[in-house]
Amino acid sequence: MGVAPVVYGQSSHRPPRGDYSRAASDYTCTQNYAAYTEADHATWRQLYARQSALLAGRASRDFIACLPQLGASERIPHFEEVNARLRPATGWELVGVPGLIPEVDFFRLLSQRRFPVTDWIRTPQELDYIVEPDIFHDLFGHVPLLFHPVLADYMQAYGAGGLKAAELGATELLARLYWYTIEFGLIREHDGLKAYGAGILSSASELAYSVSSPTPLRLPLALERTMRTRYRIDDFQQTYFVIDDLQQLLDFASADFAPLYARLATQPSIEAGTLLPGEVAVPTRPAH
């Protein structure tokens, strides 16, 4: 994919954002660690500290339990240093990428248990919000649960399922499942809803919003309903889908999606935030 390099940032030494010319044919690139500035490490430290302080009572217990294995609270980690812990834990490894990559290449990497991590970090002006993934989102949001055996297997199955969906022309439907689980998923715990989705866990403002605001709609995850639901990439979600435990993801994923795609191809999509007749929203707190 020929993407023009974007001239970016205060310093020409930072890993350049949007420069795909340094990537290999599978879109991976080496993490040019020496290119991070002290300001970049300070941004990482600030994001890490702020986000960690918000987790209690909002992030899923599995995420909180796995986070220490990421390490790296003080400086941007070397991917290889994380890999030395991740490979023996679940067989996953991190690979660097210059940014978002084409979906089939993304699916292929996941199917090989290789997780693409954007190697550049946001600027201080983007501390609170950035629309594209950066290294903080990818590492802090996604990587802790790659240490969890169930989530690790789900991610690989998703990658393999993506390659199949691409052949069936159904990647838009499957991408919604990724969005509403891996990126913005909520899980029911005994004392209330918690976040396990990376897009929530790496956001200071959406974390509390997703689990406790009365505004958004929360529904139980159901394959057809979830894959019919549109999503927004540039604002808080209007609908979240809730699971009871991570194993439920693997159980859903074991079905053959081909008949589902065929059925869904004839059905209209649903706007986010819409409660259909007969549906019951999930409350943020247990009833008693």
Ligand code: PHE
């Ligand atoms: N089982 C799905 C299929 O047959 C693939 C899949 C796996 C989808 C994991 C989502 C998550 O297409």
Ligand code: CO
């Ligand atoms: Co993400």
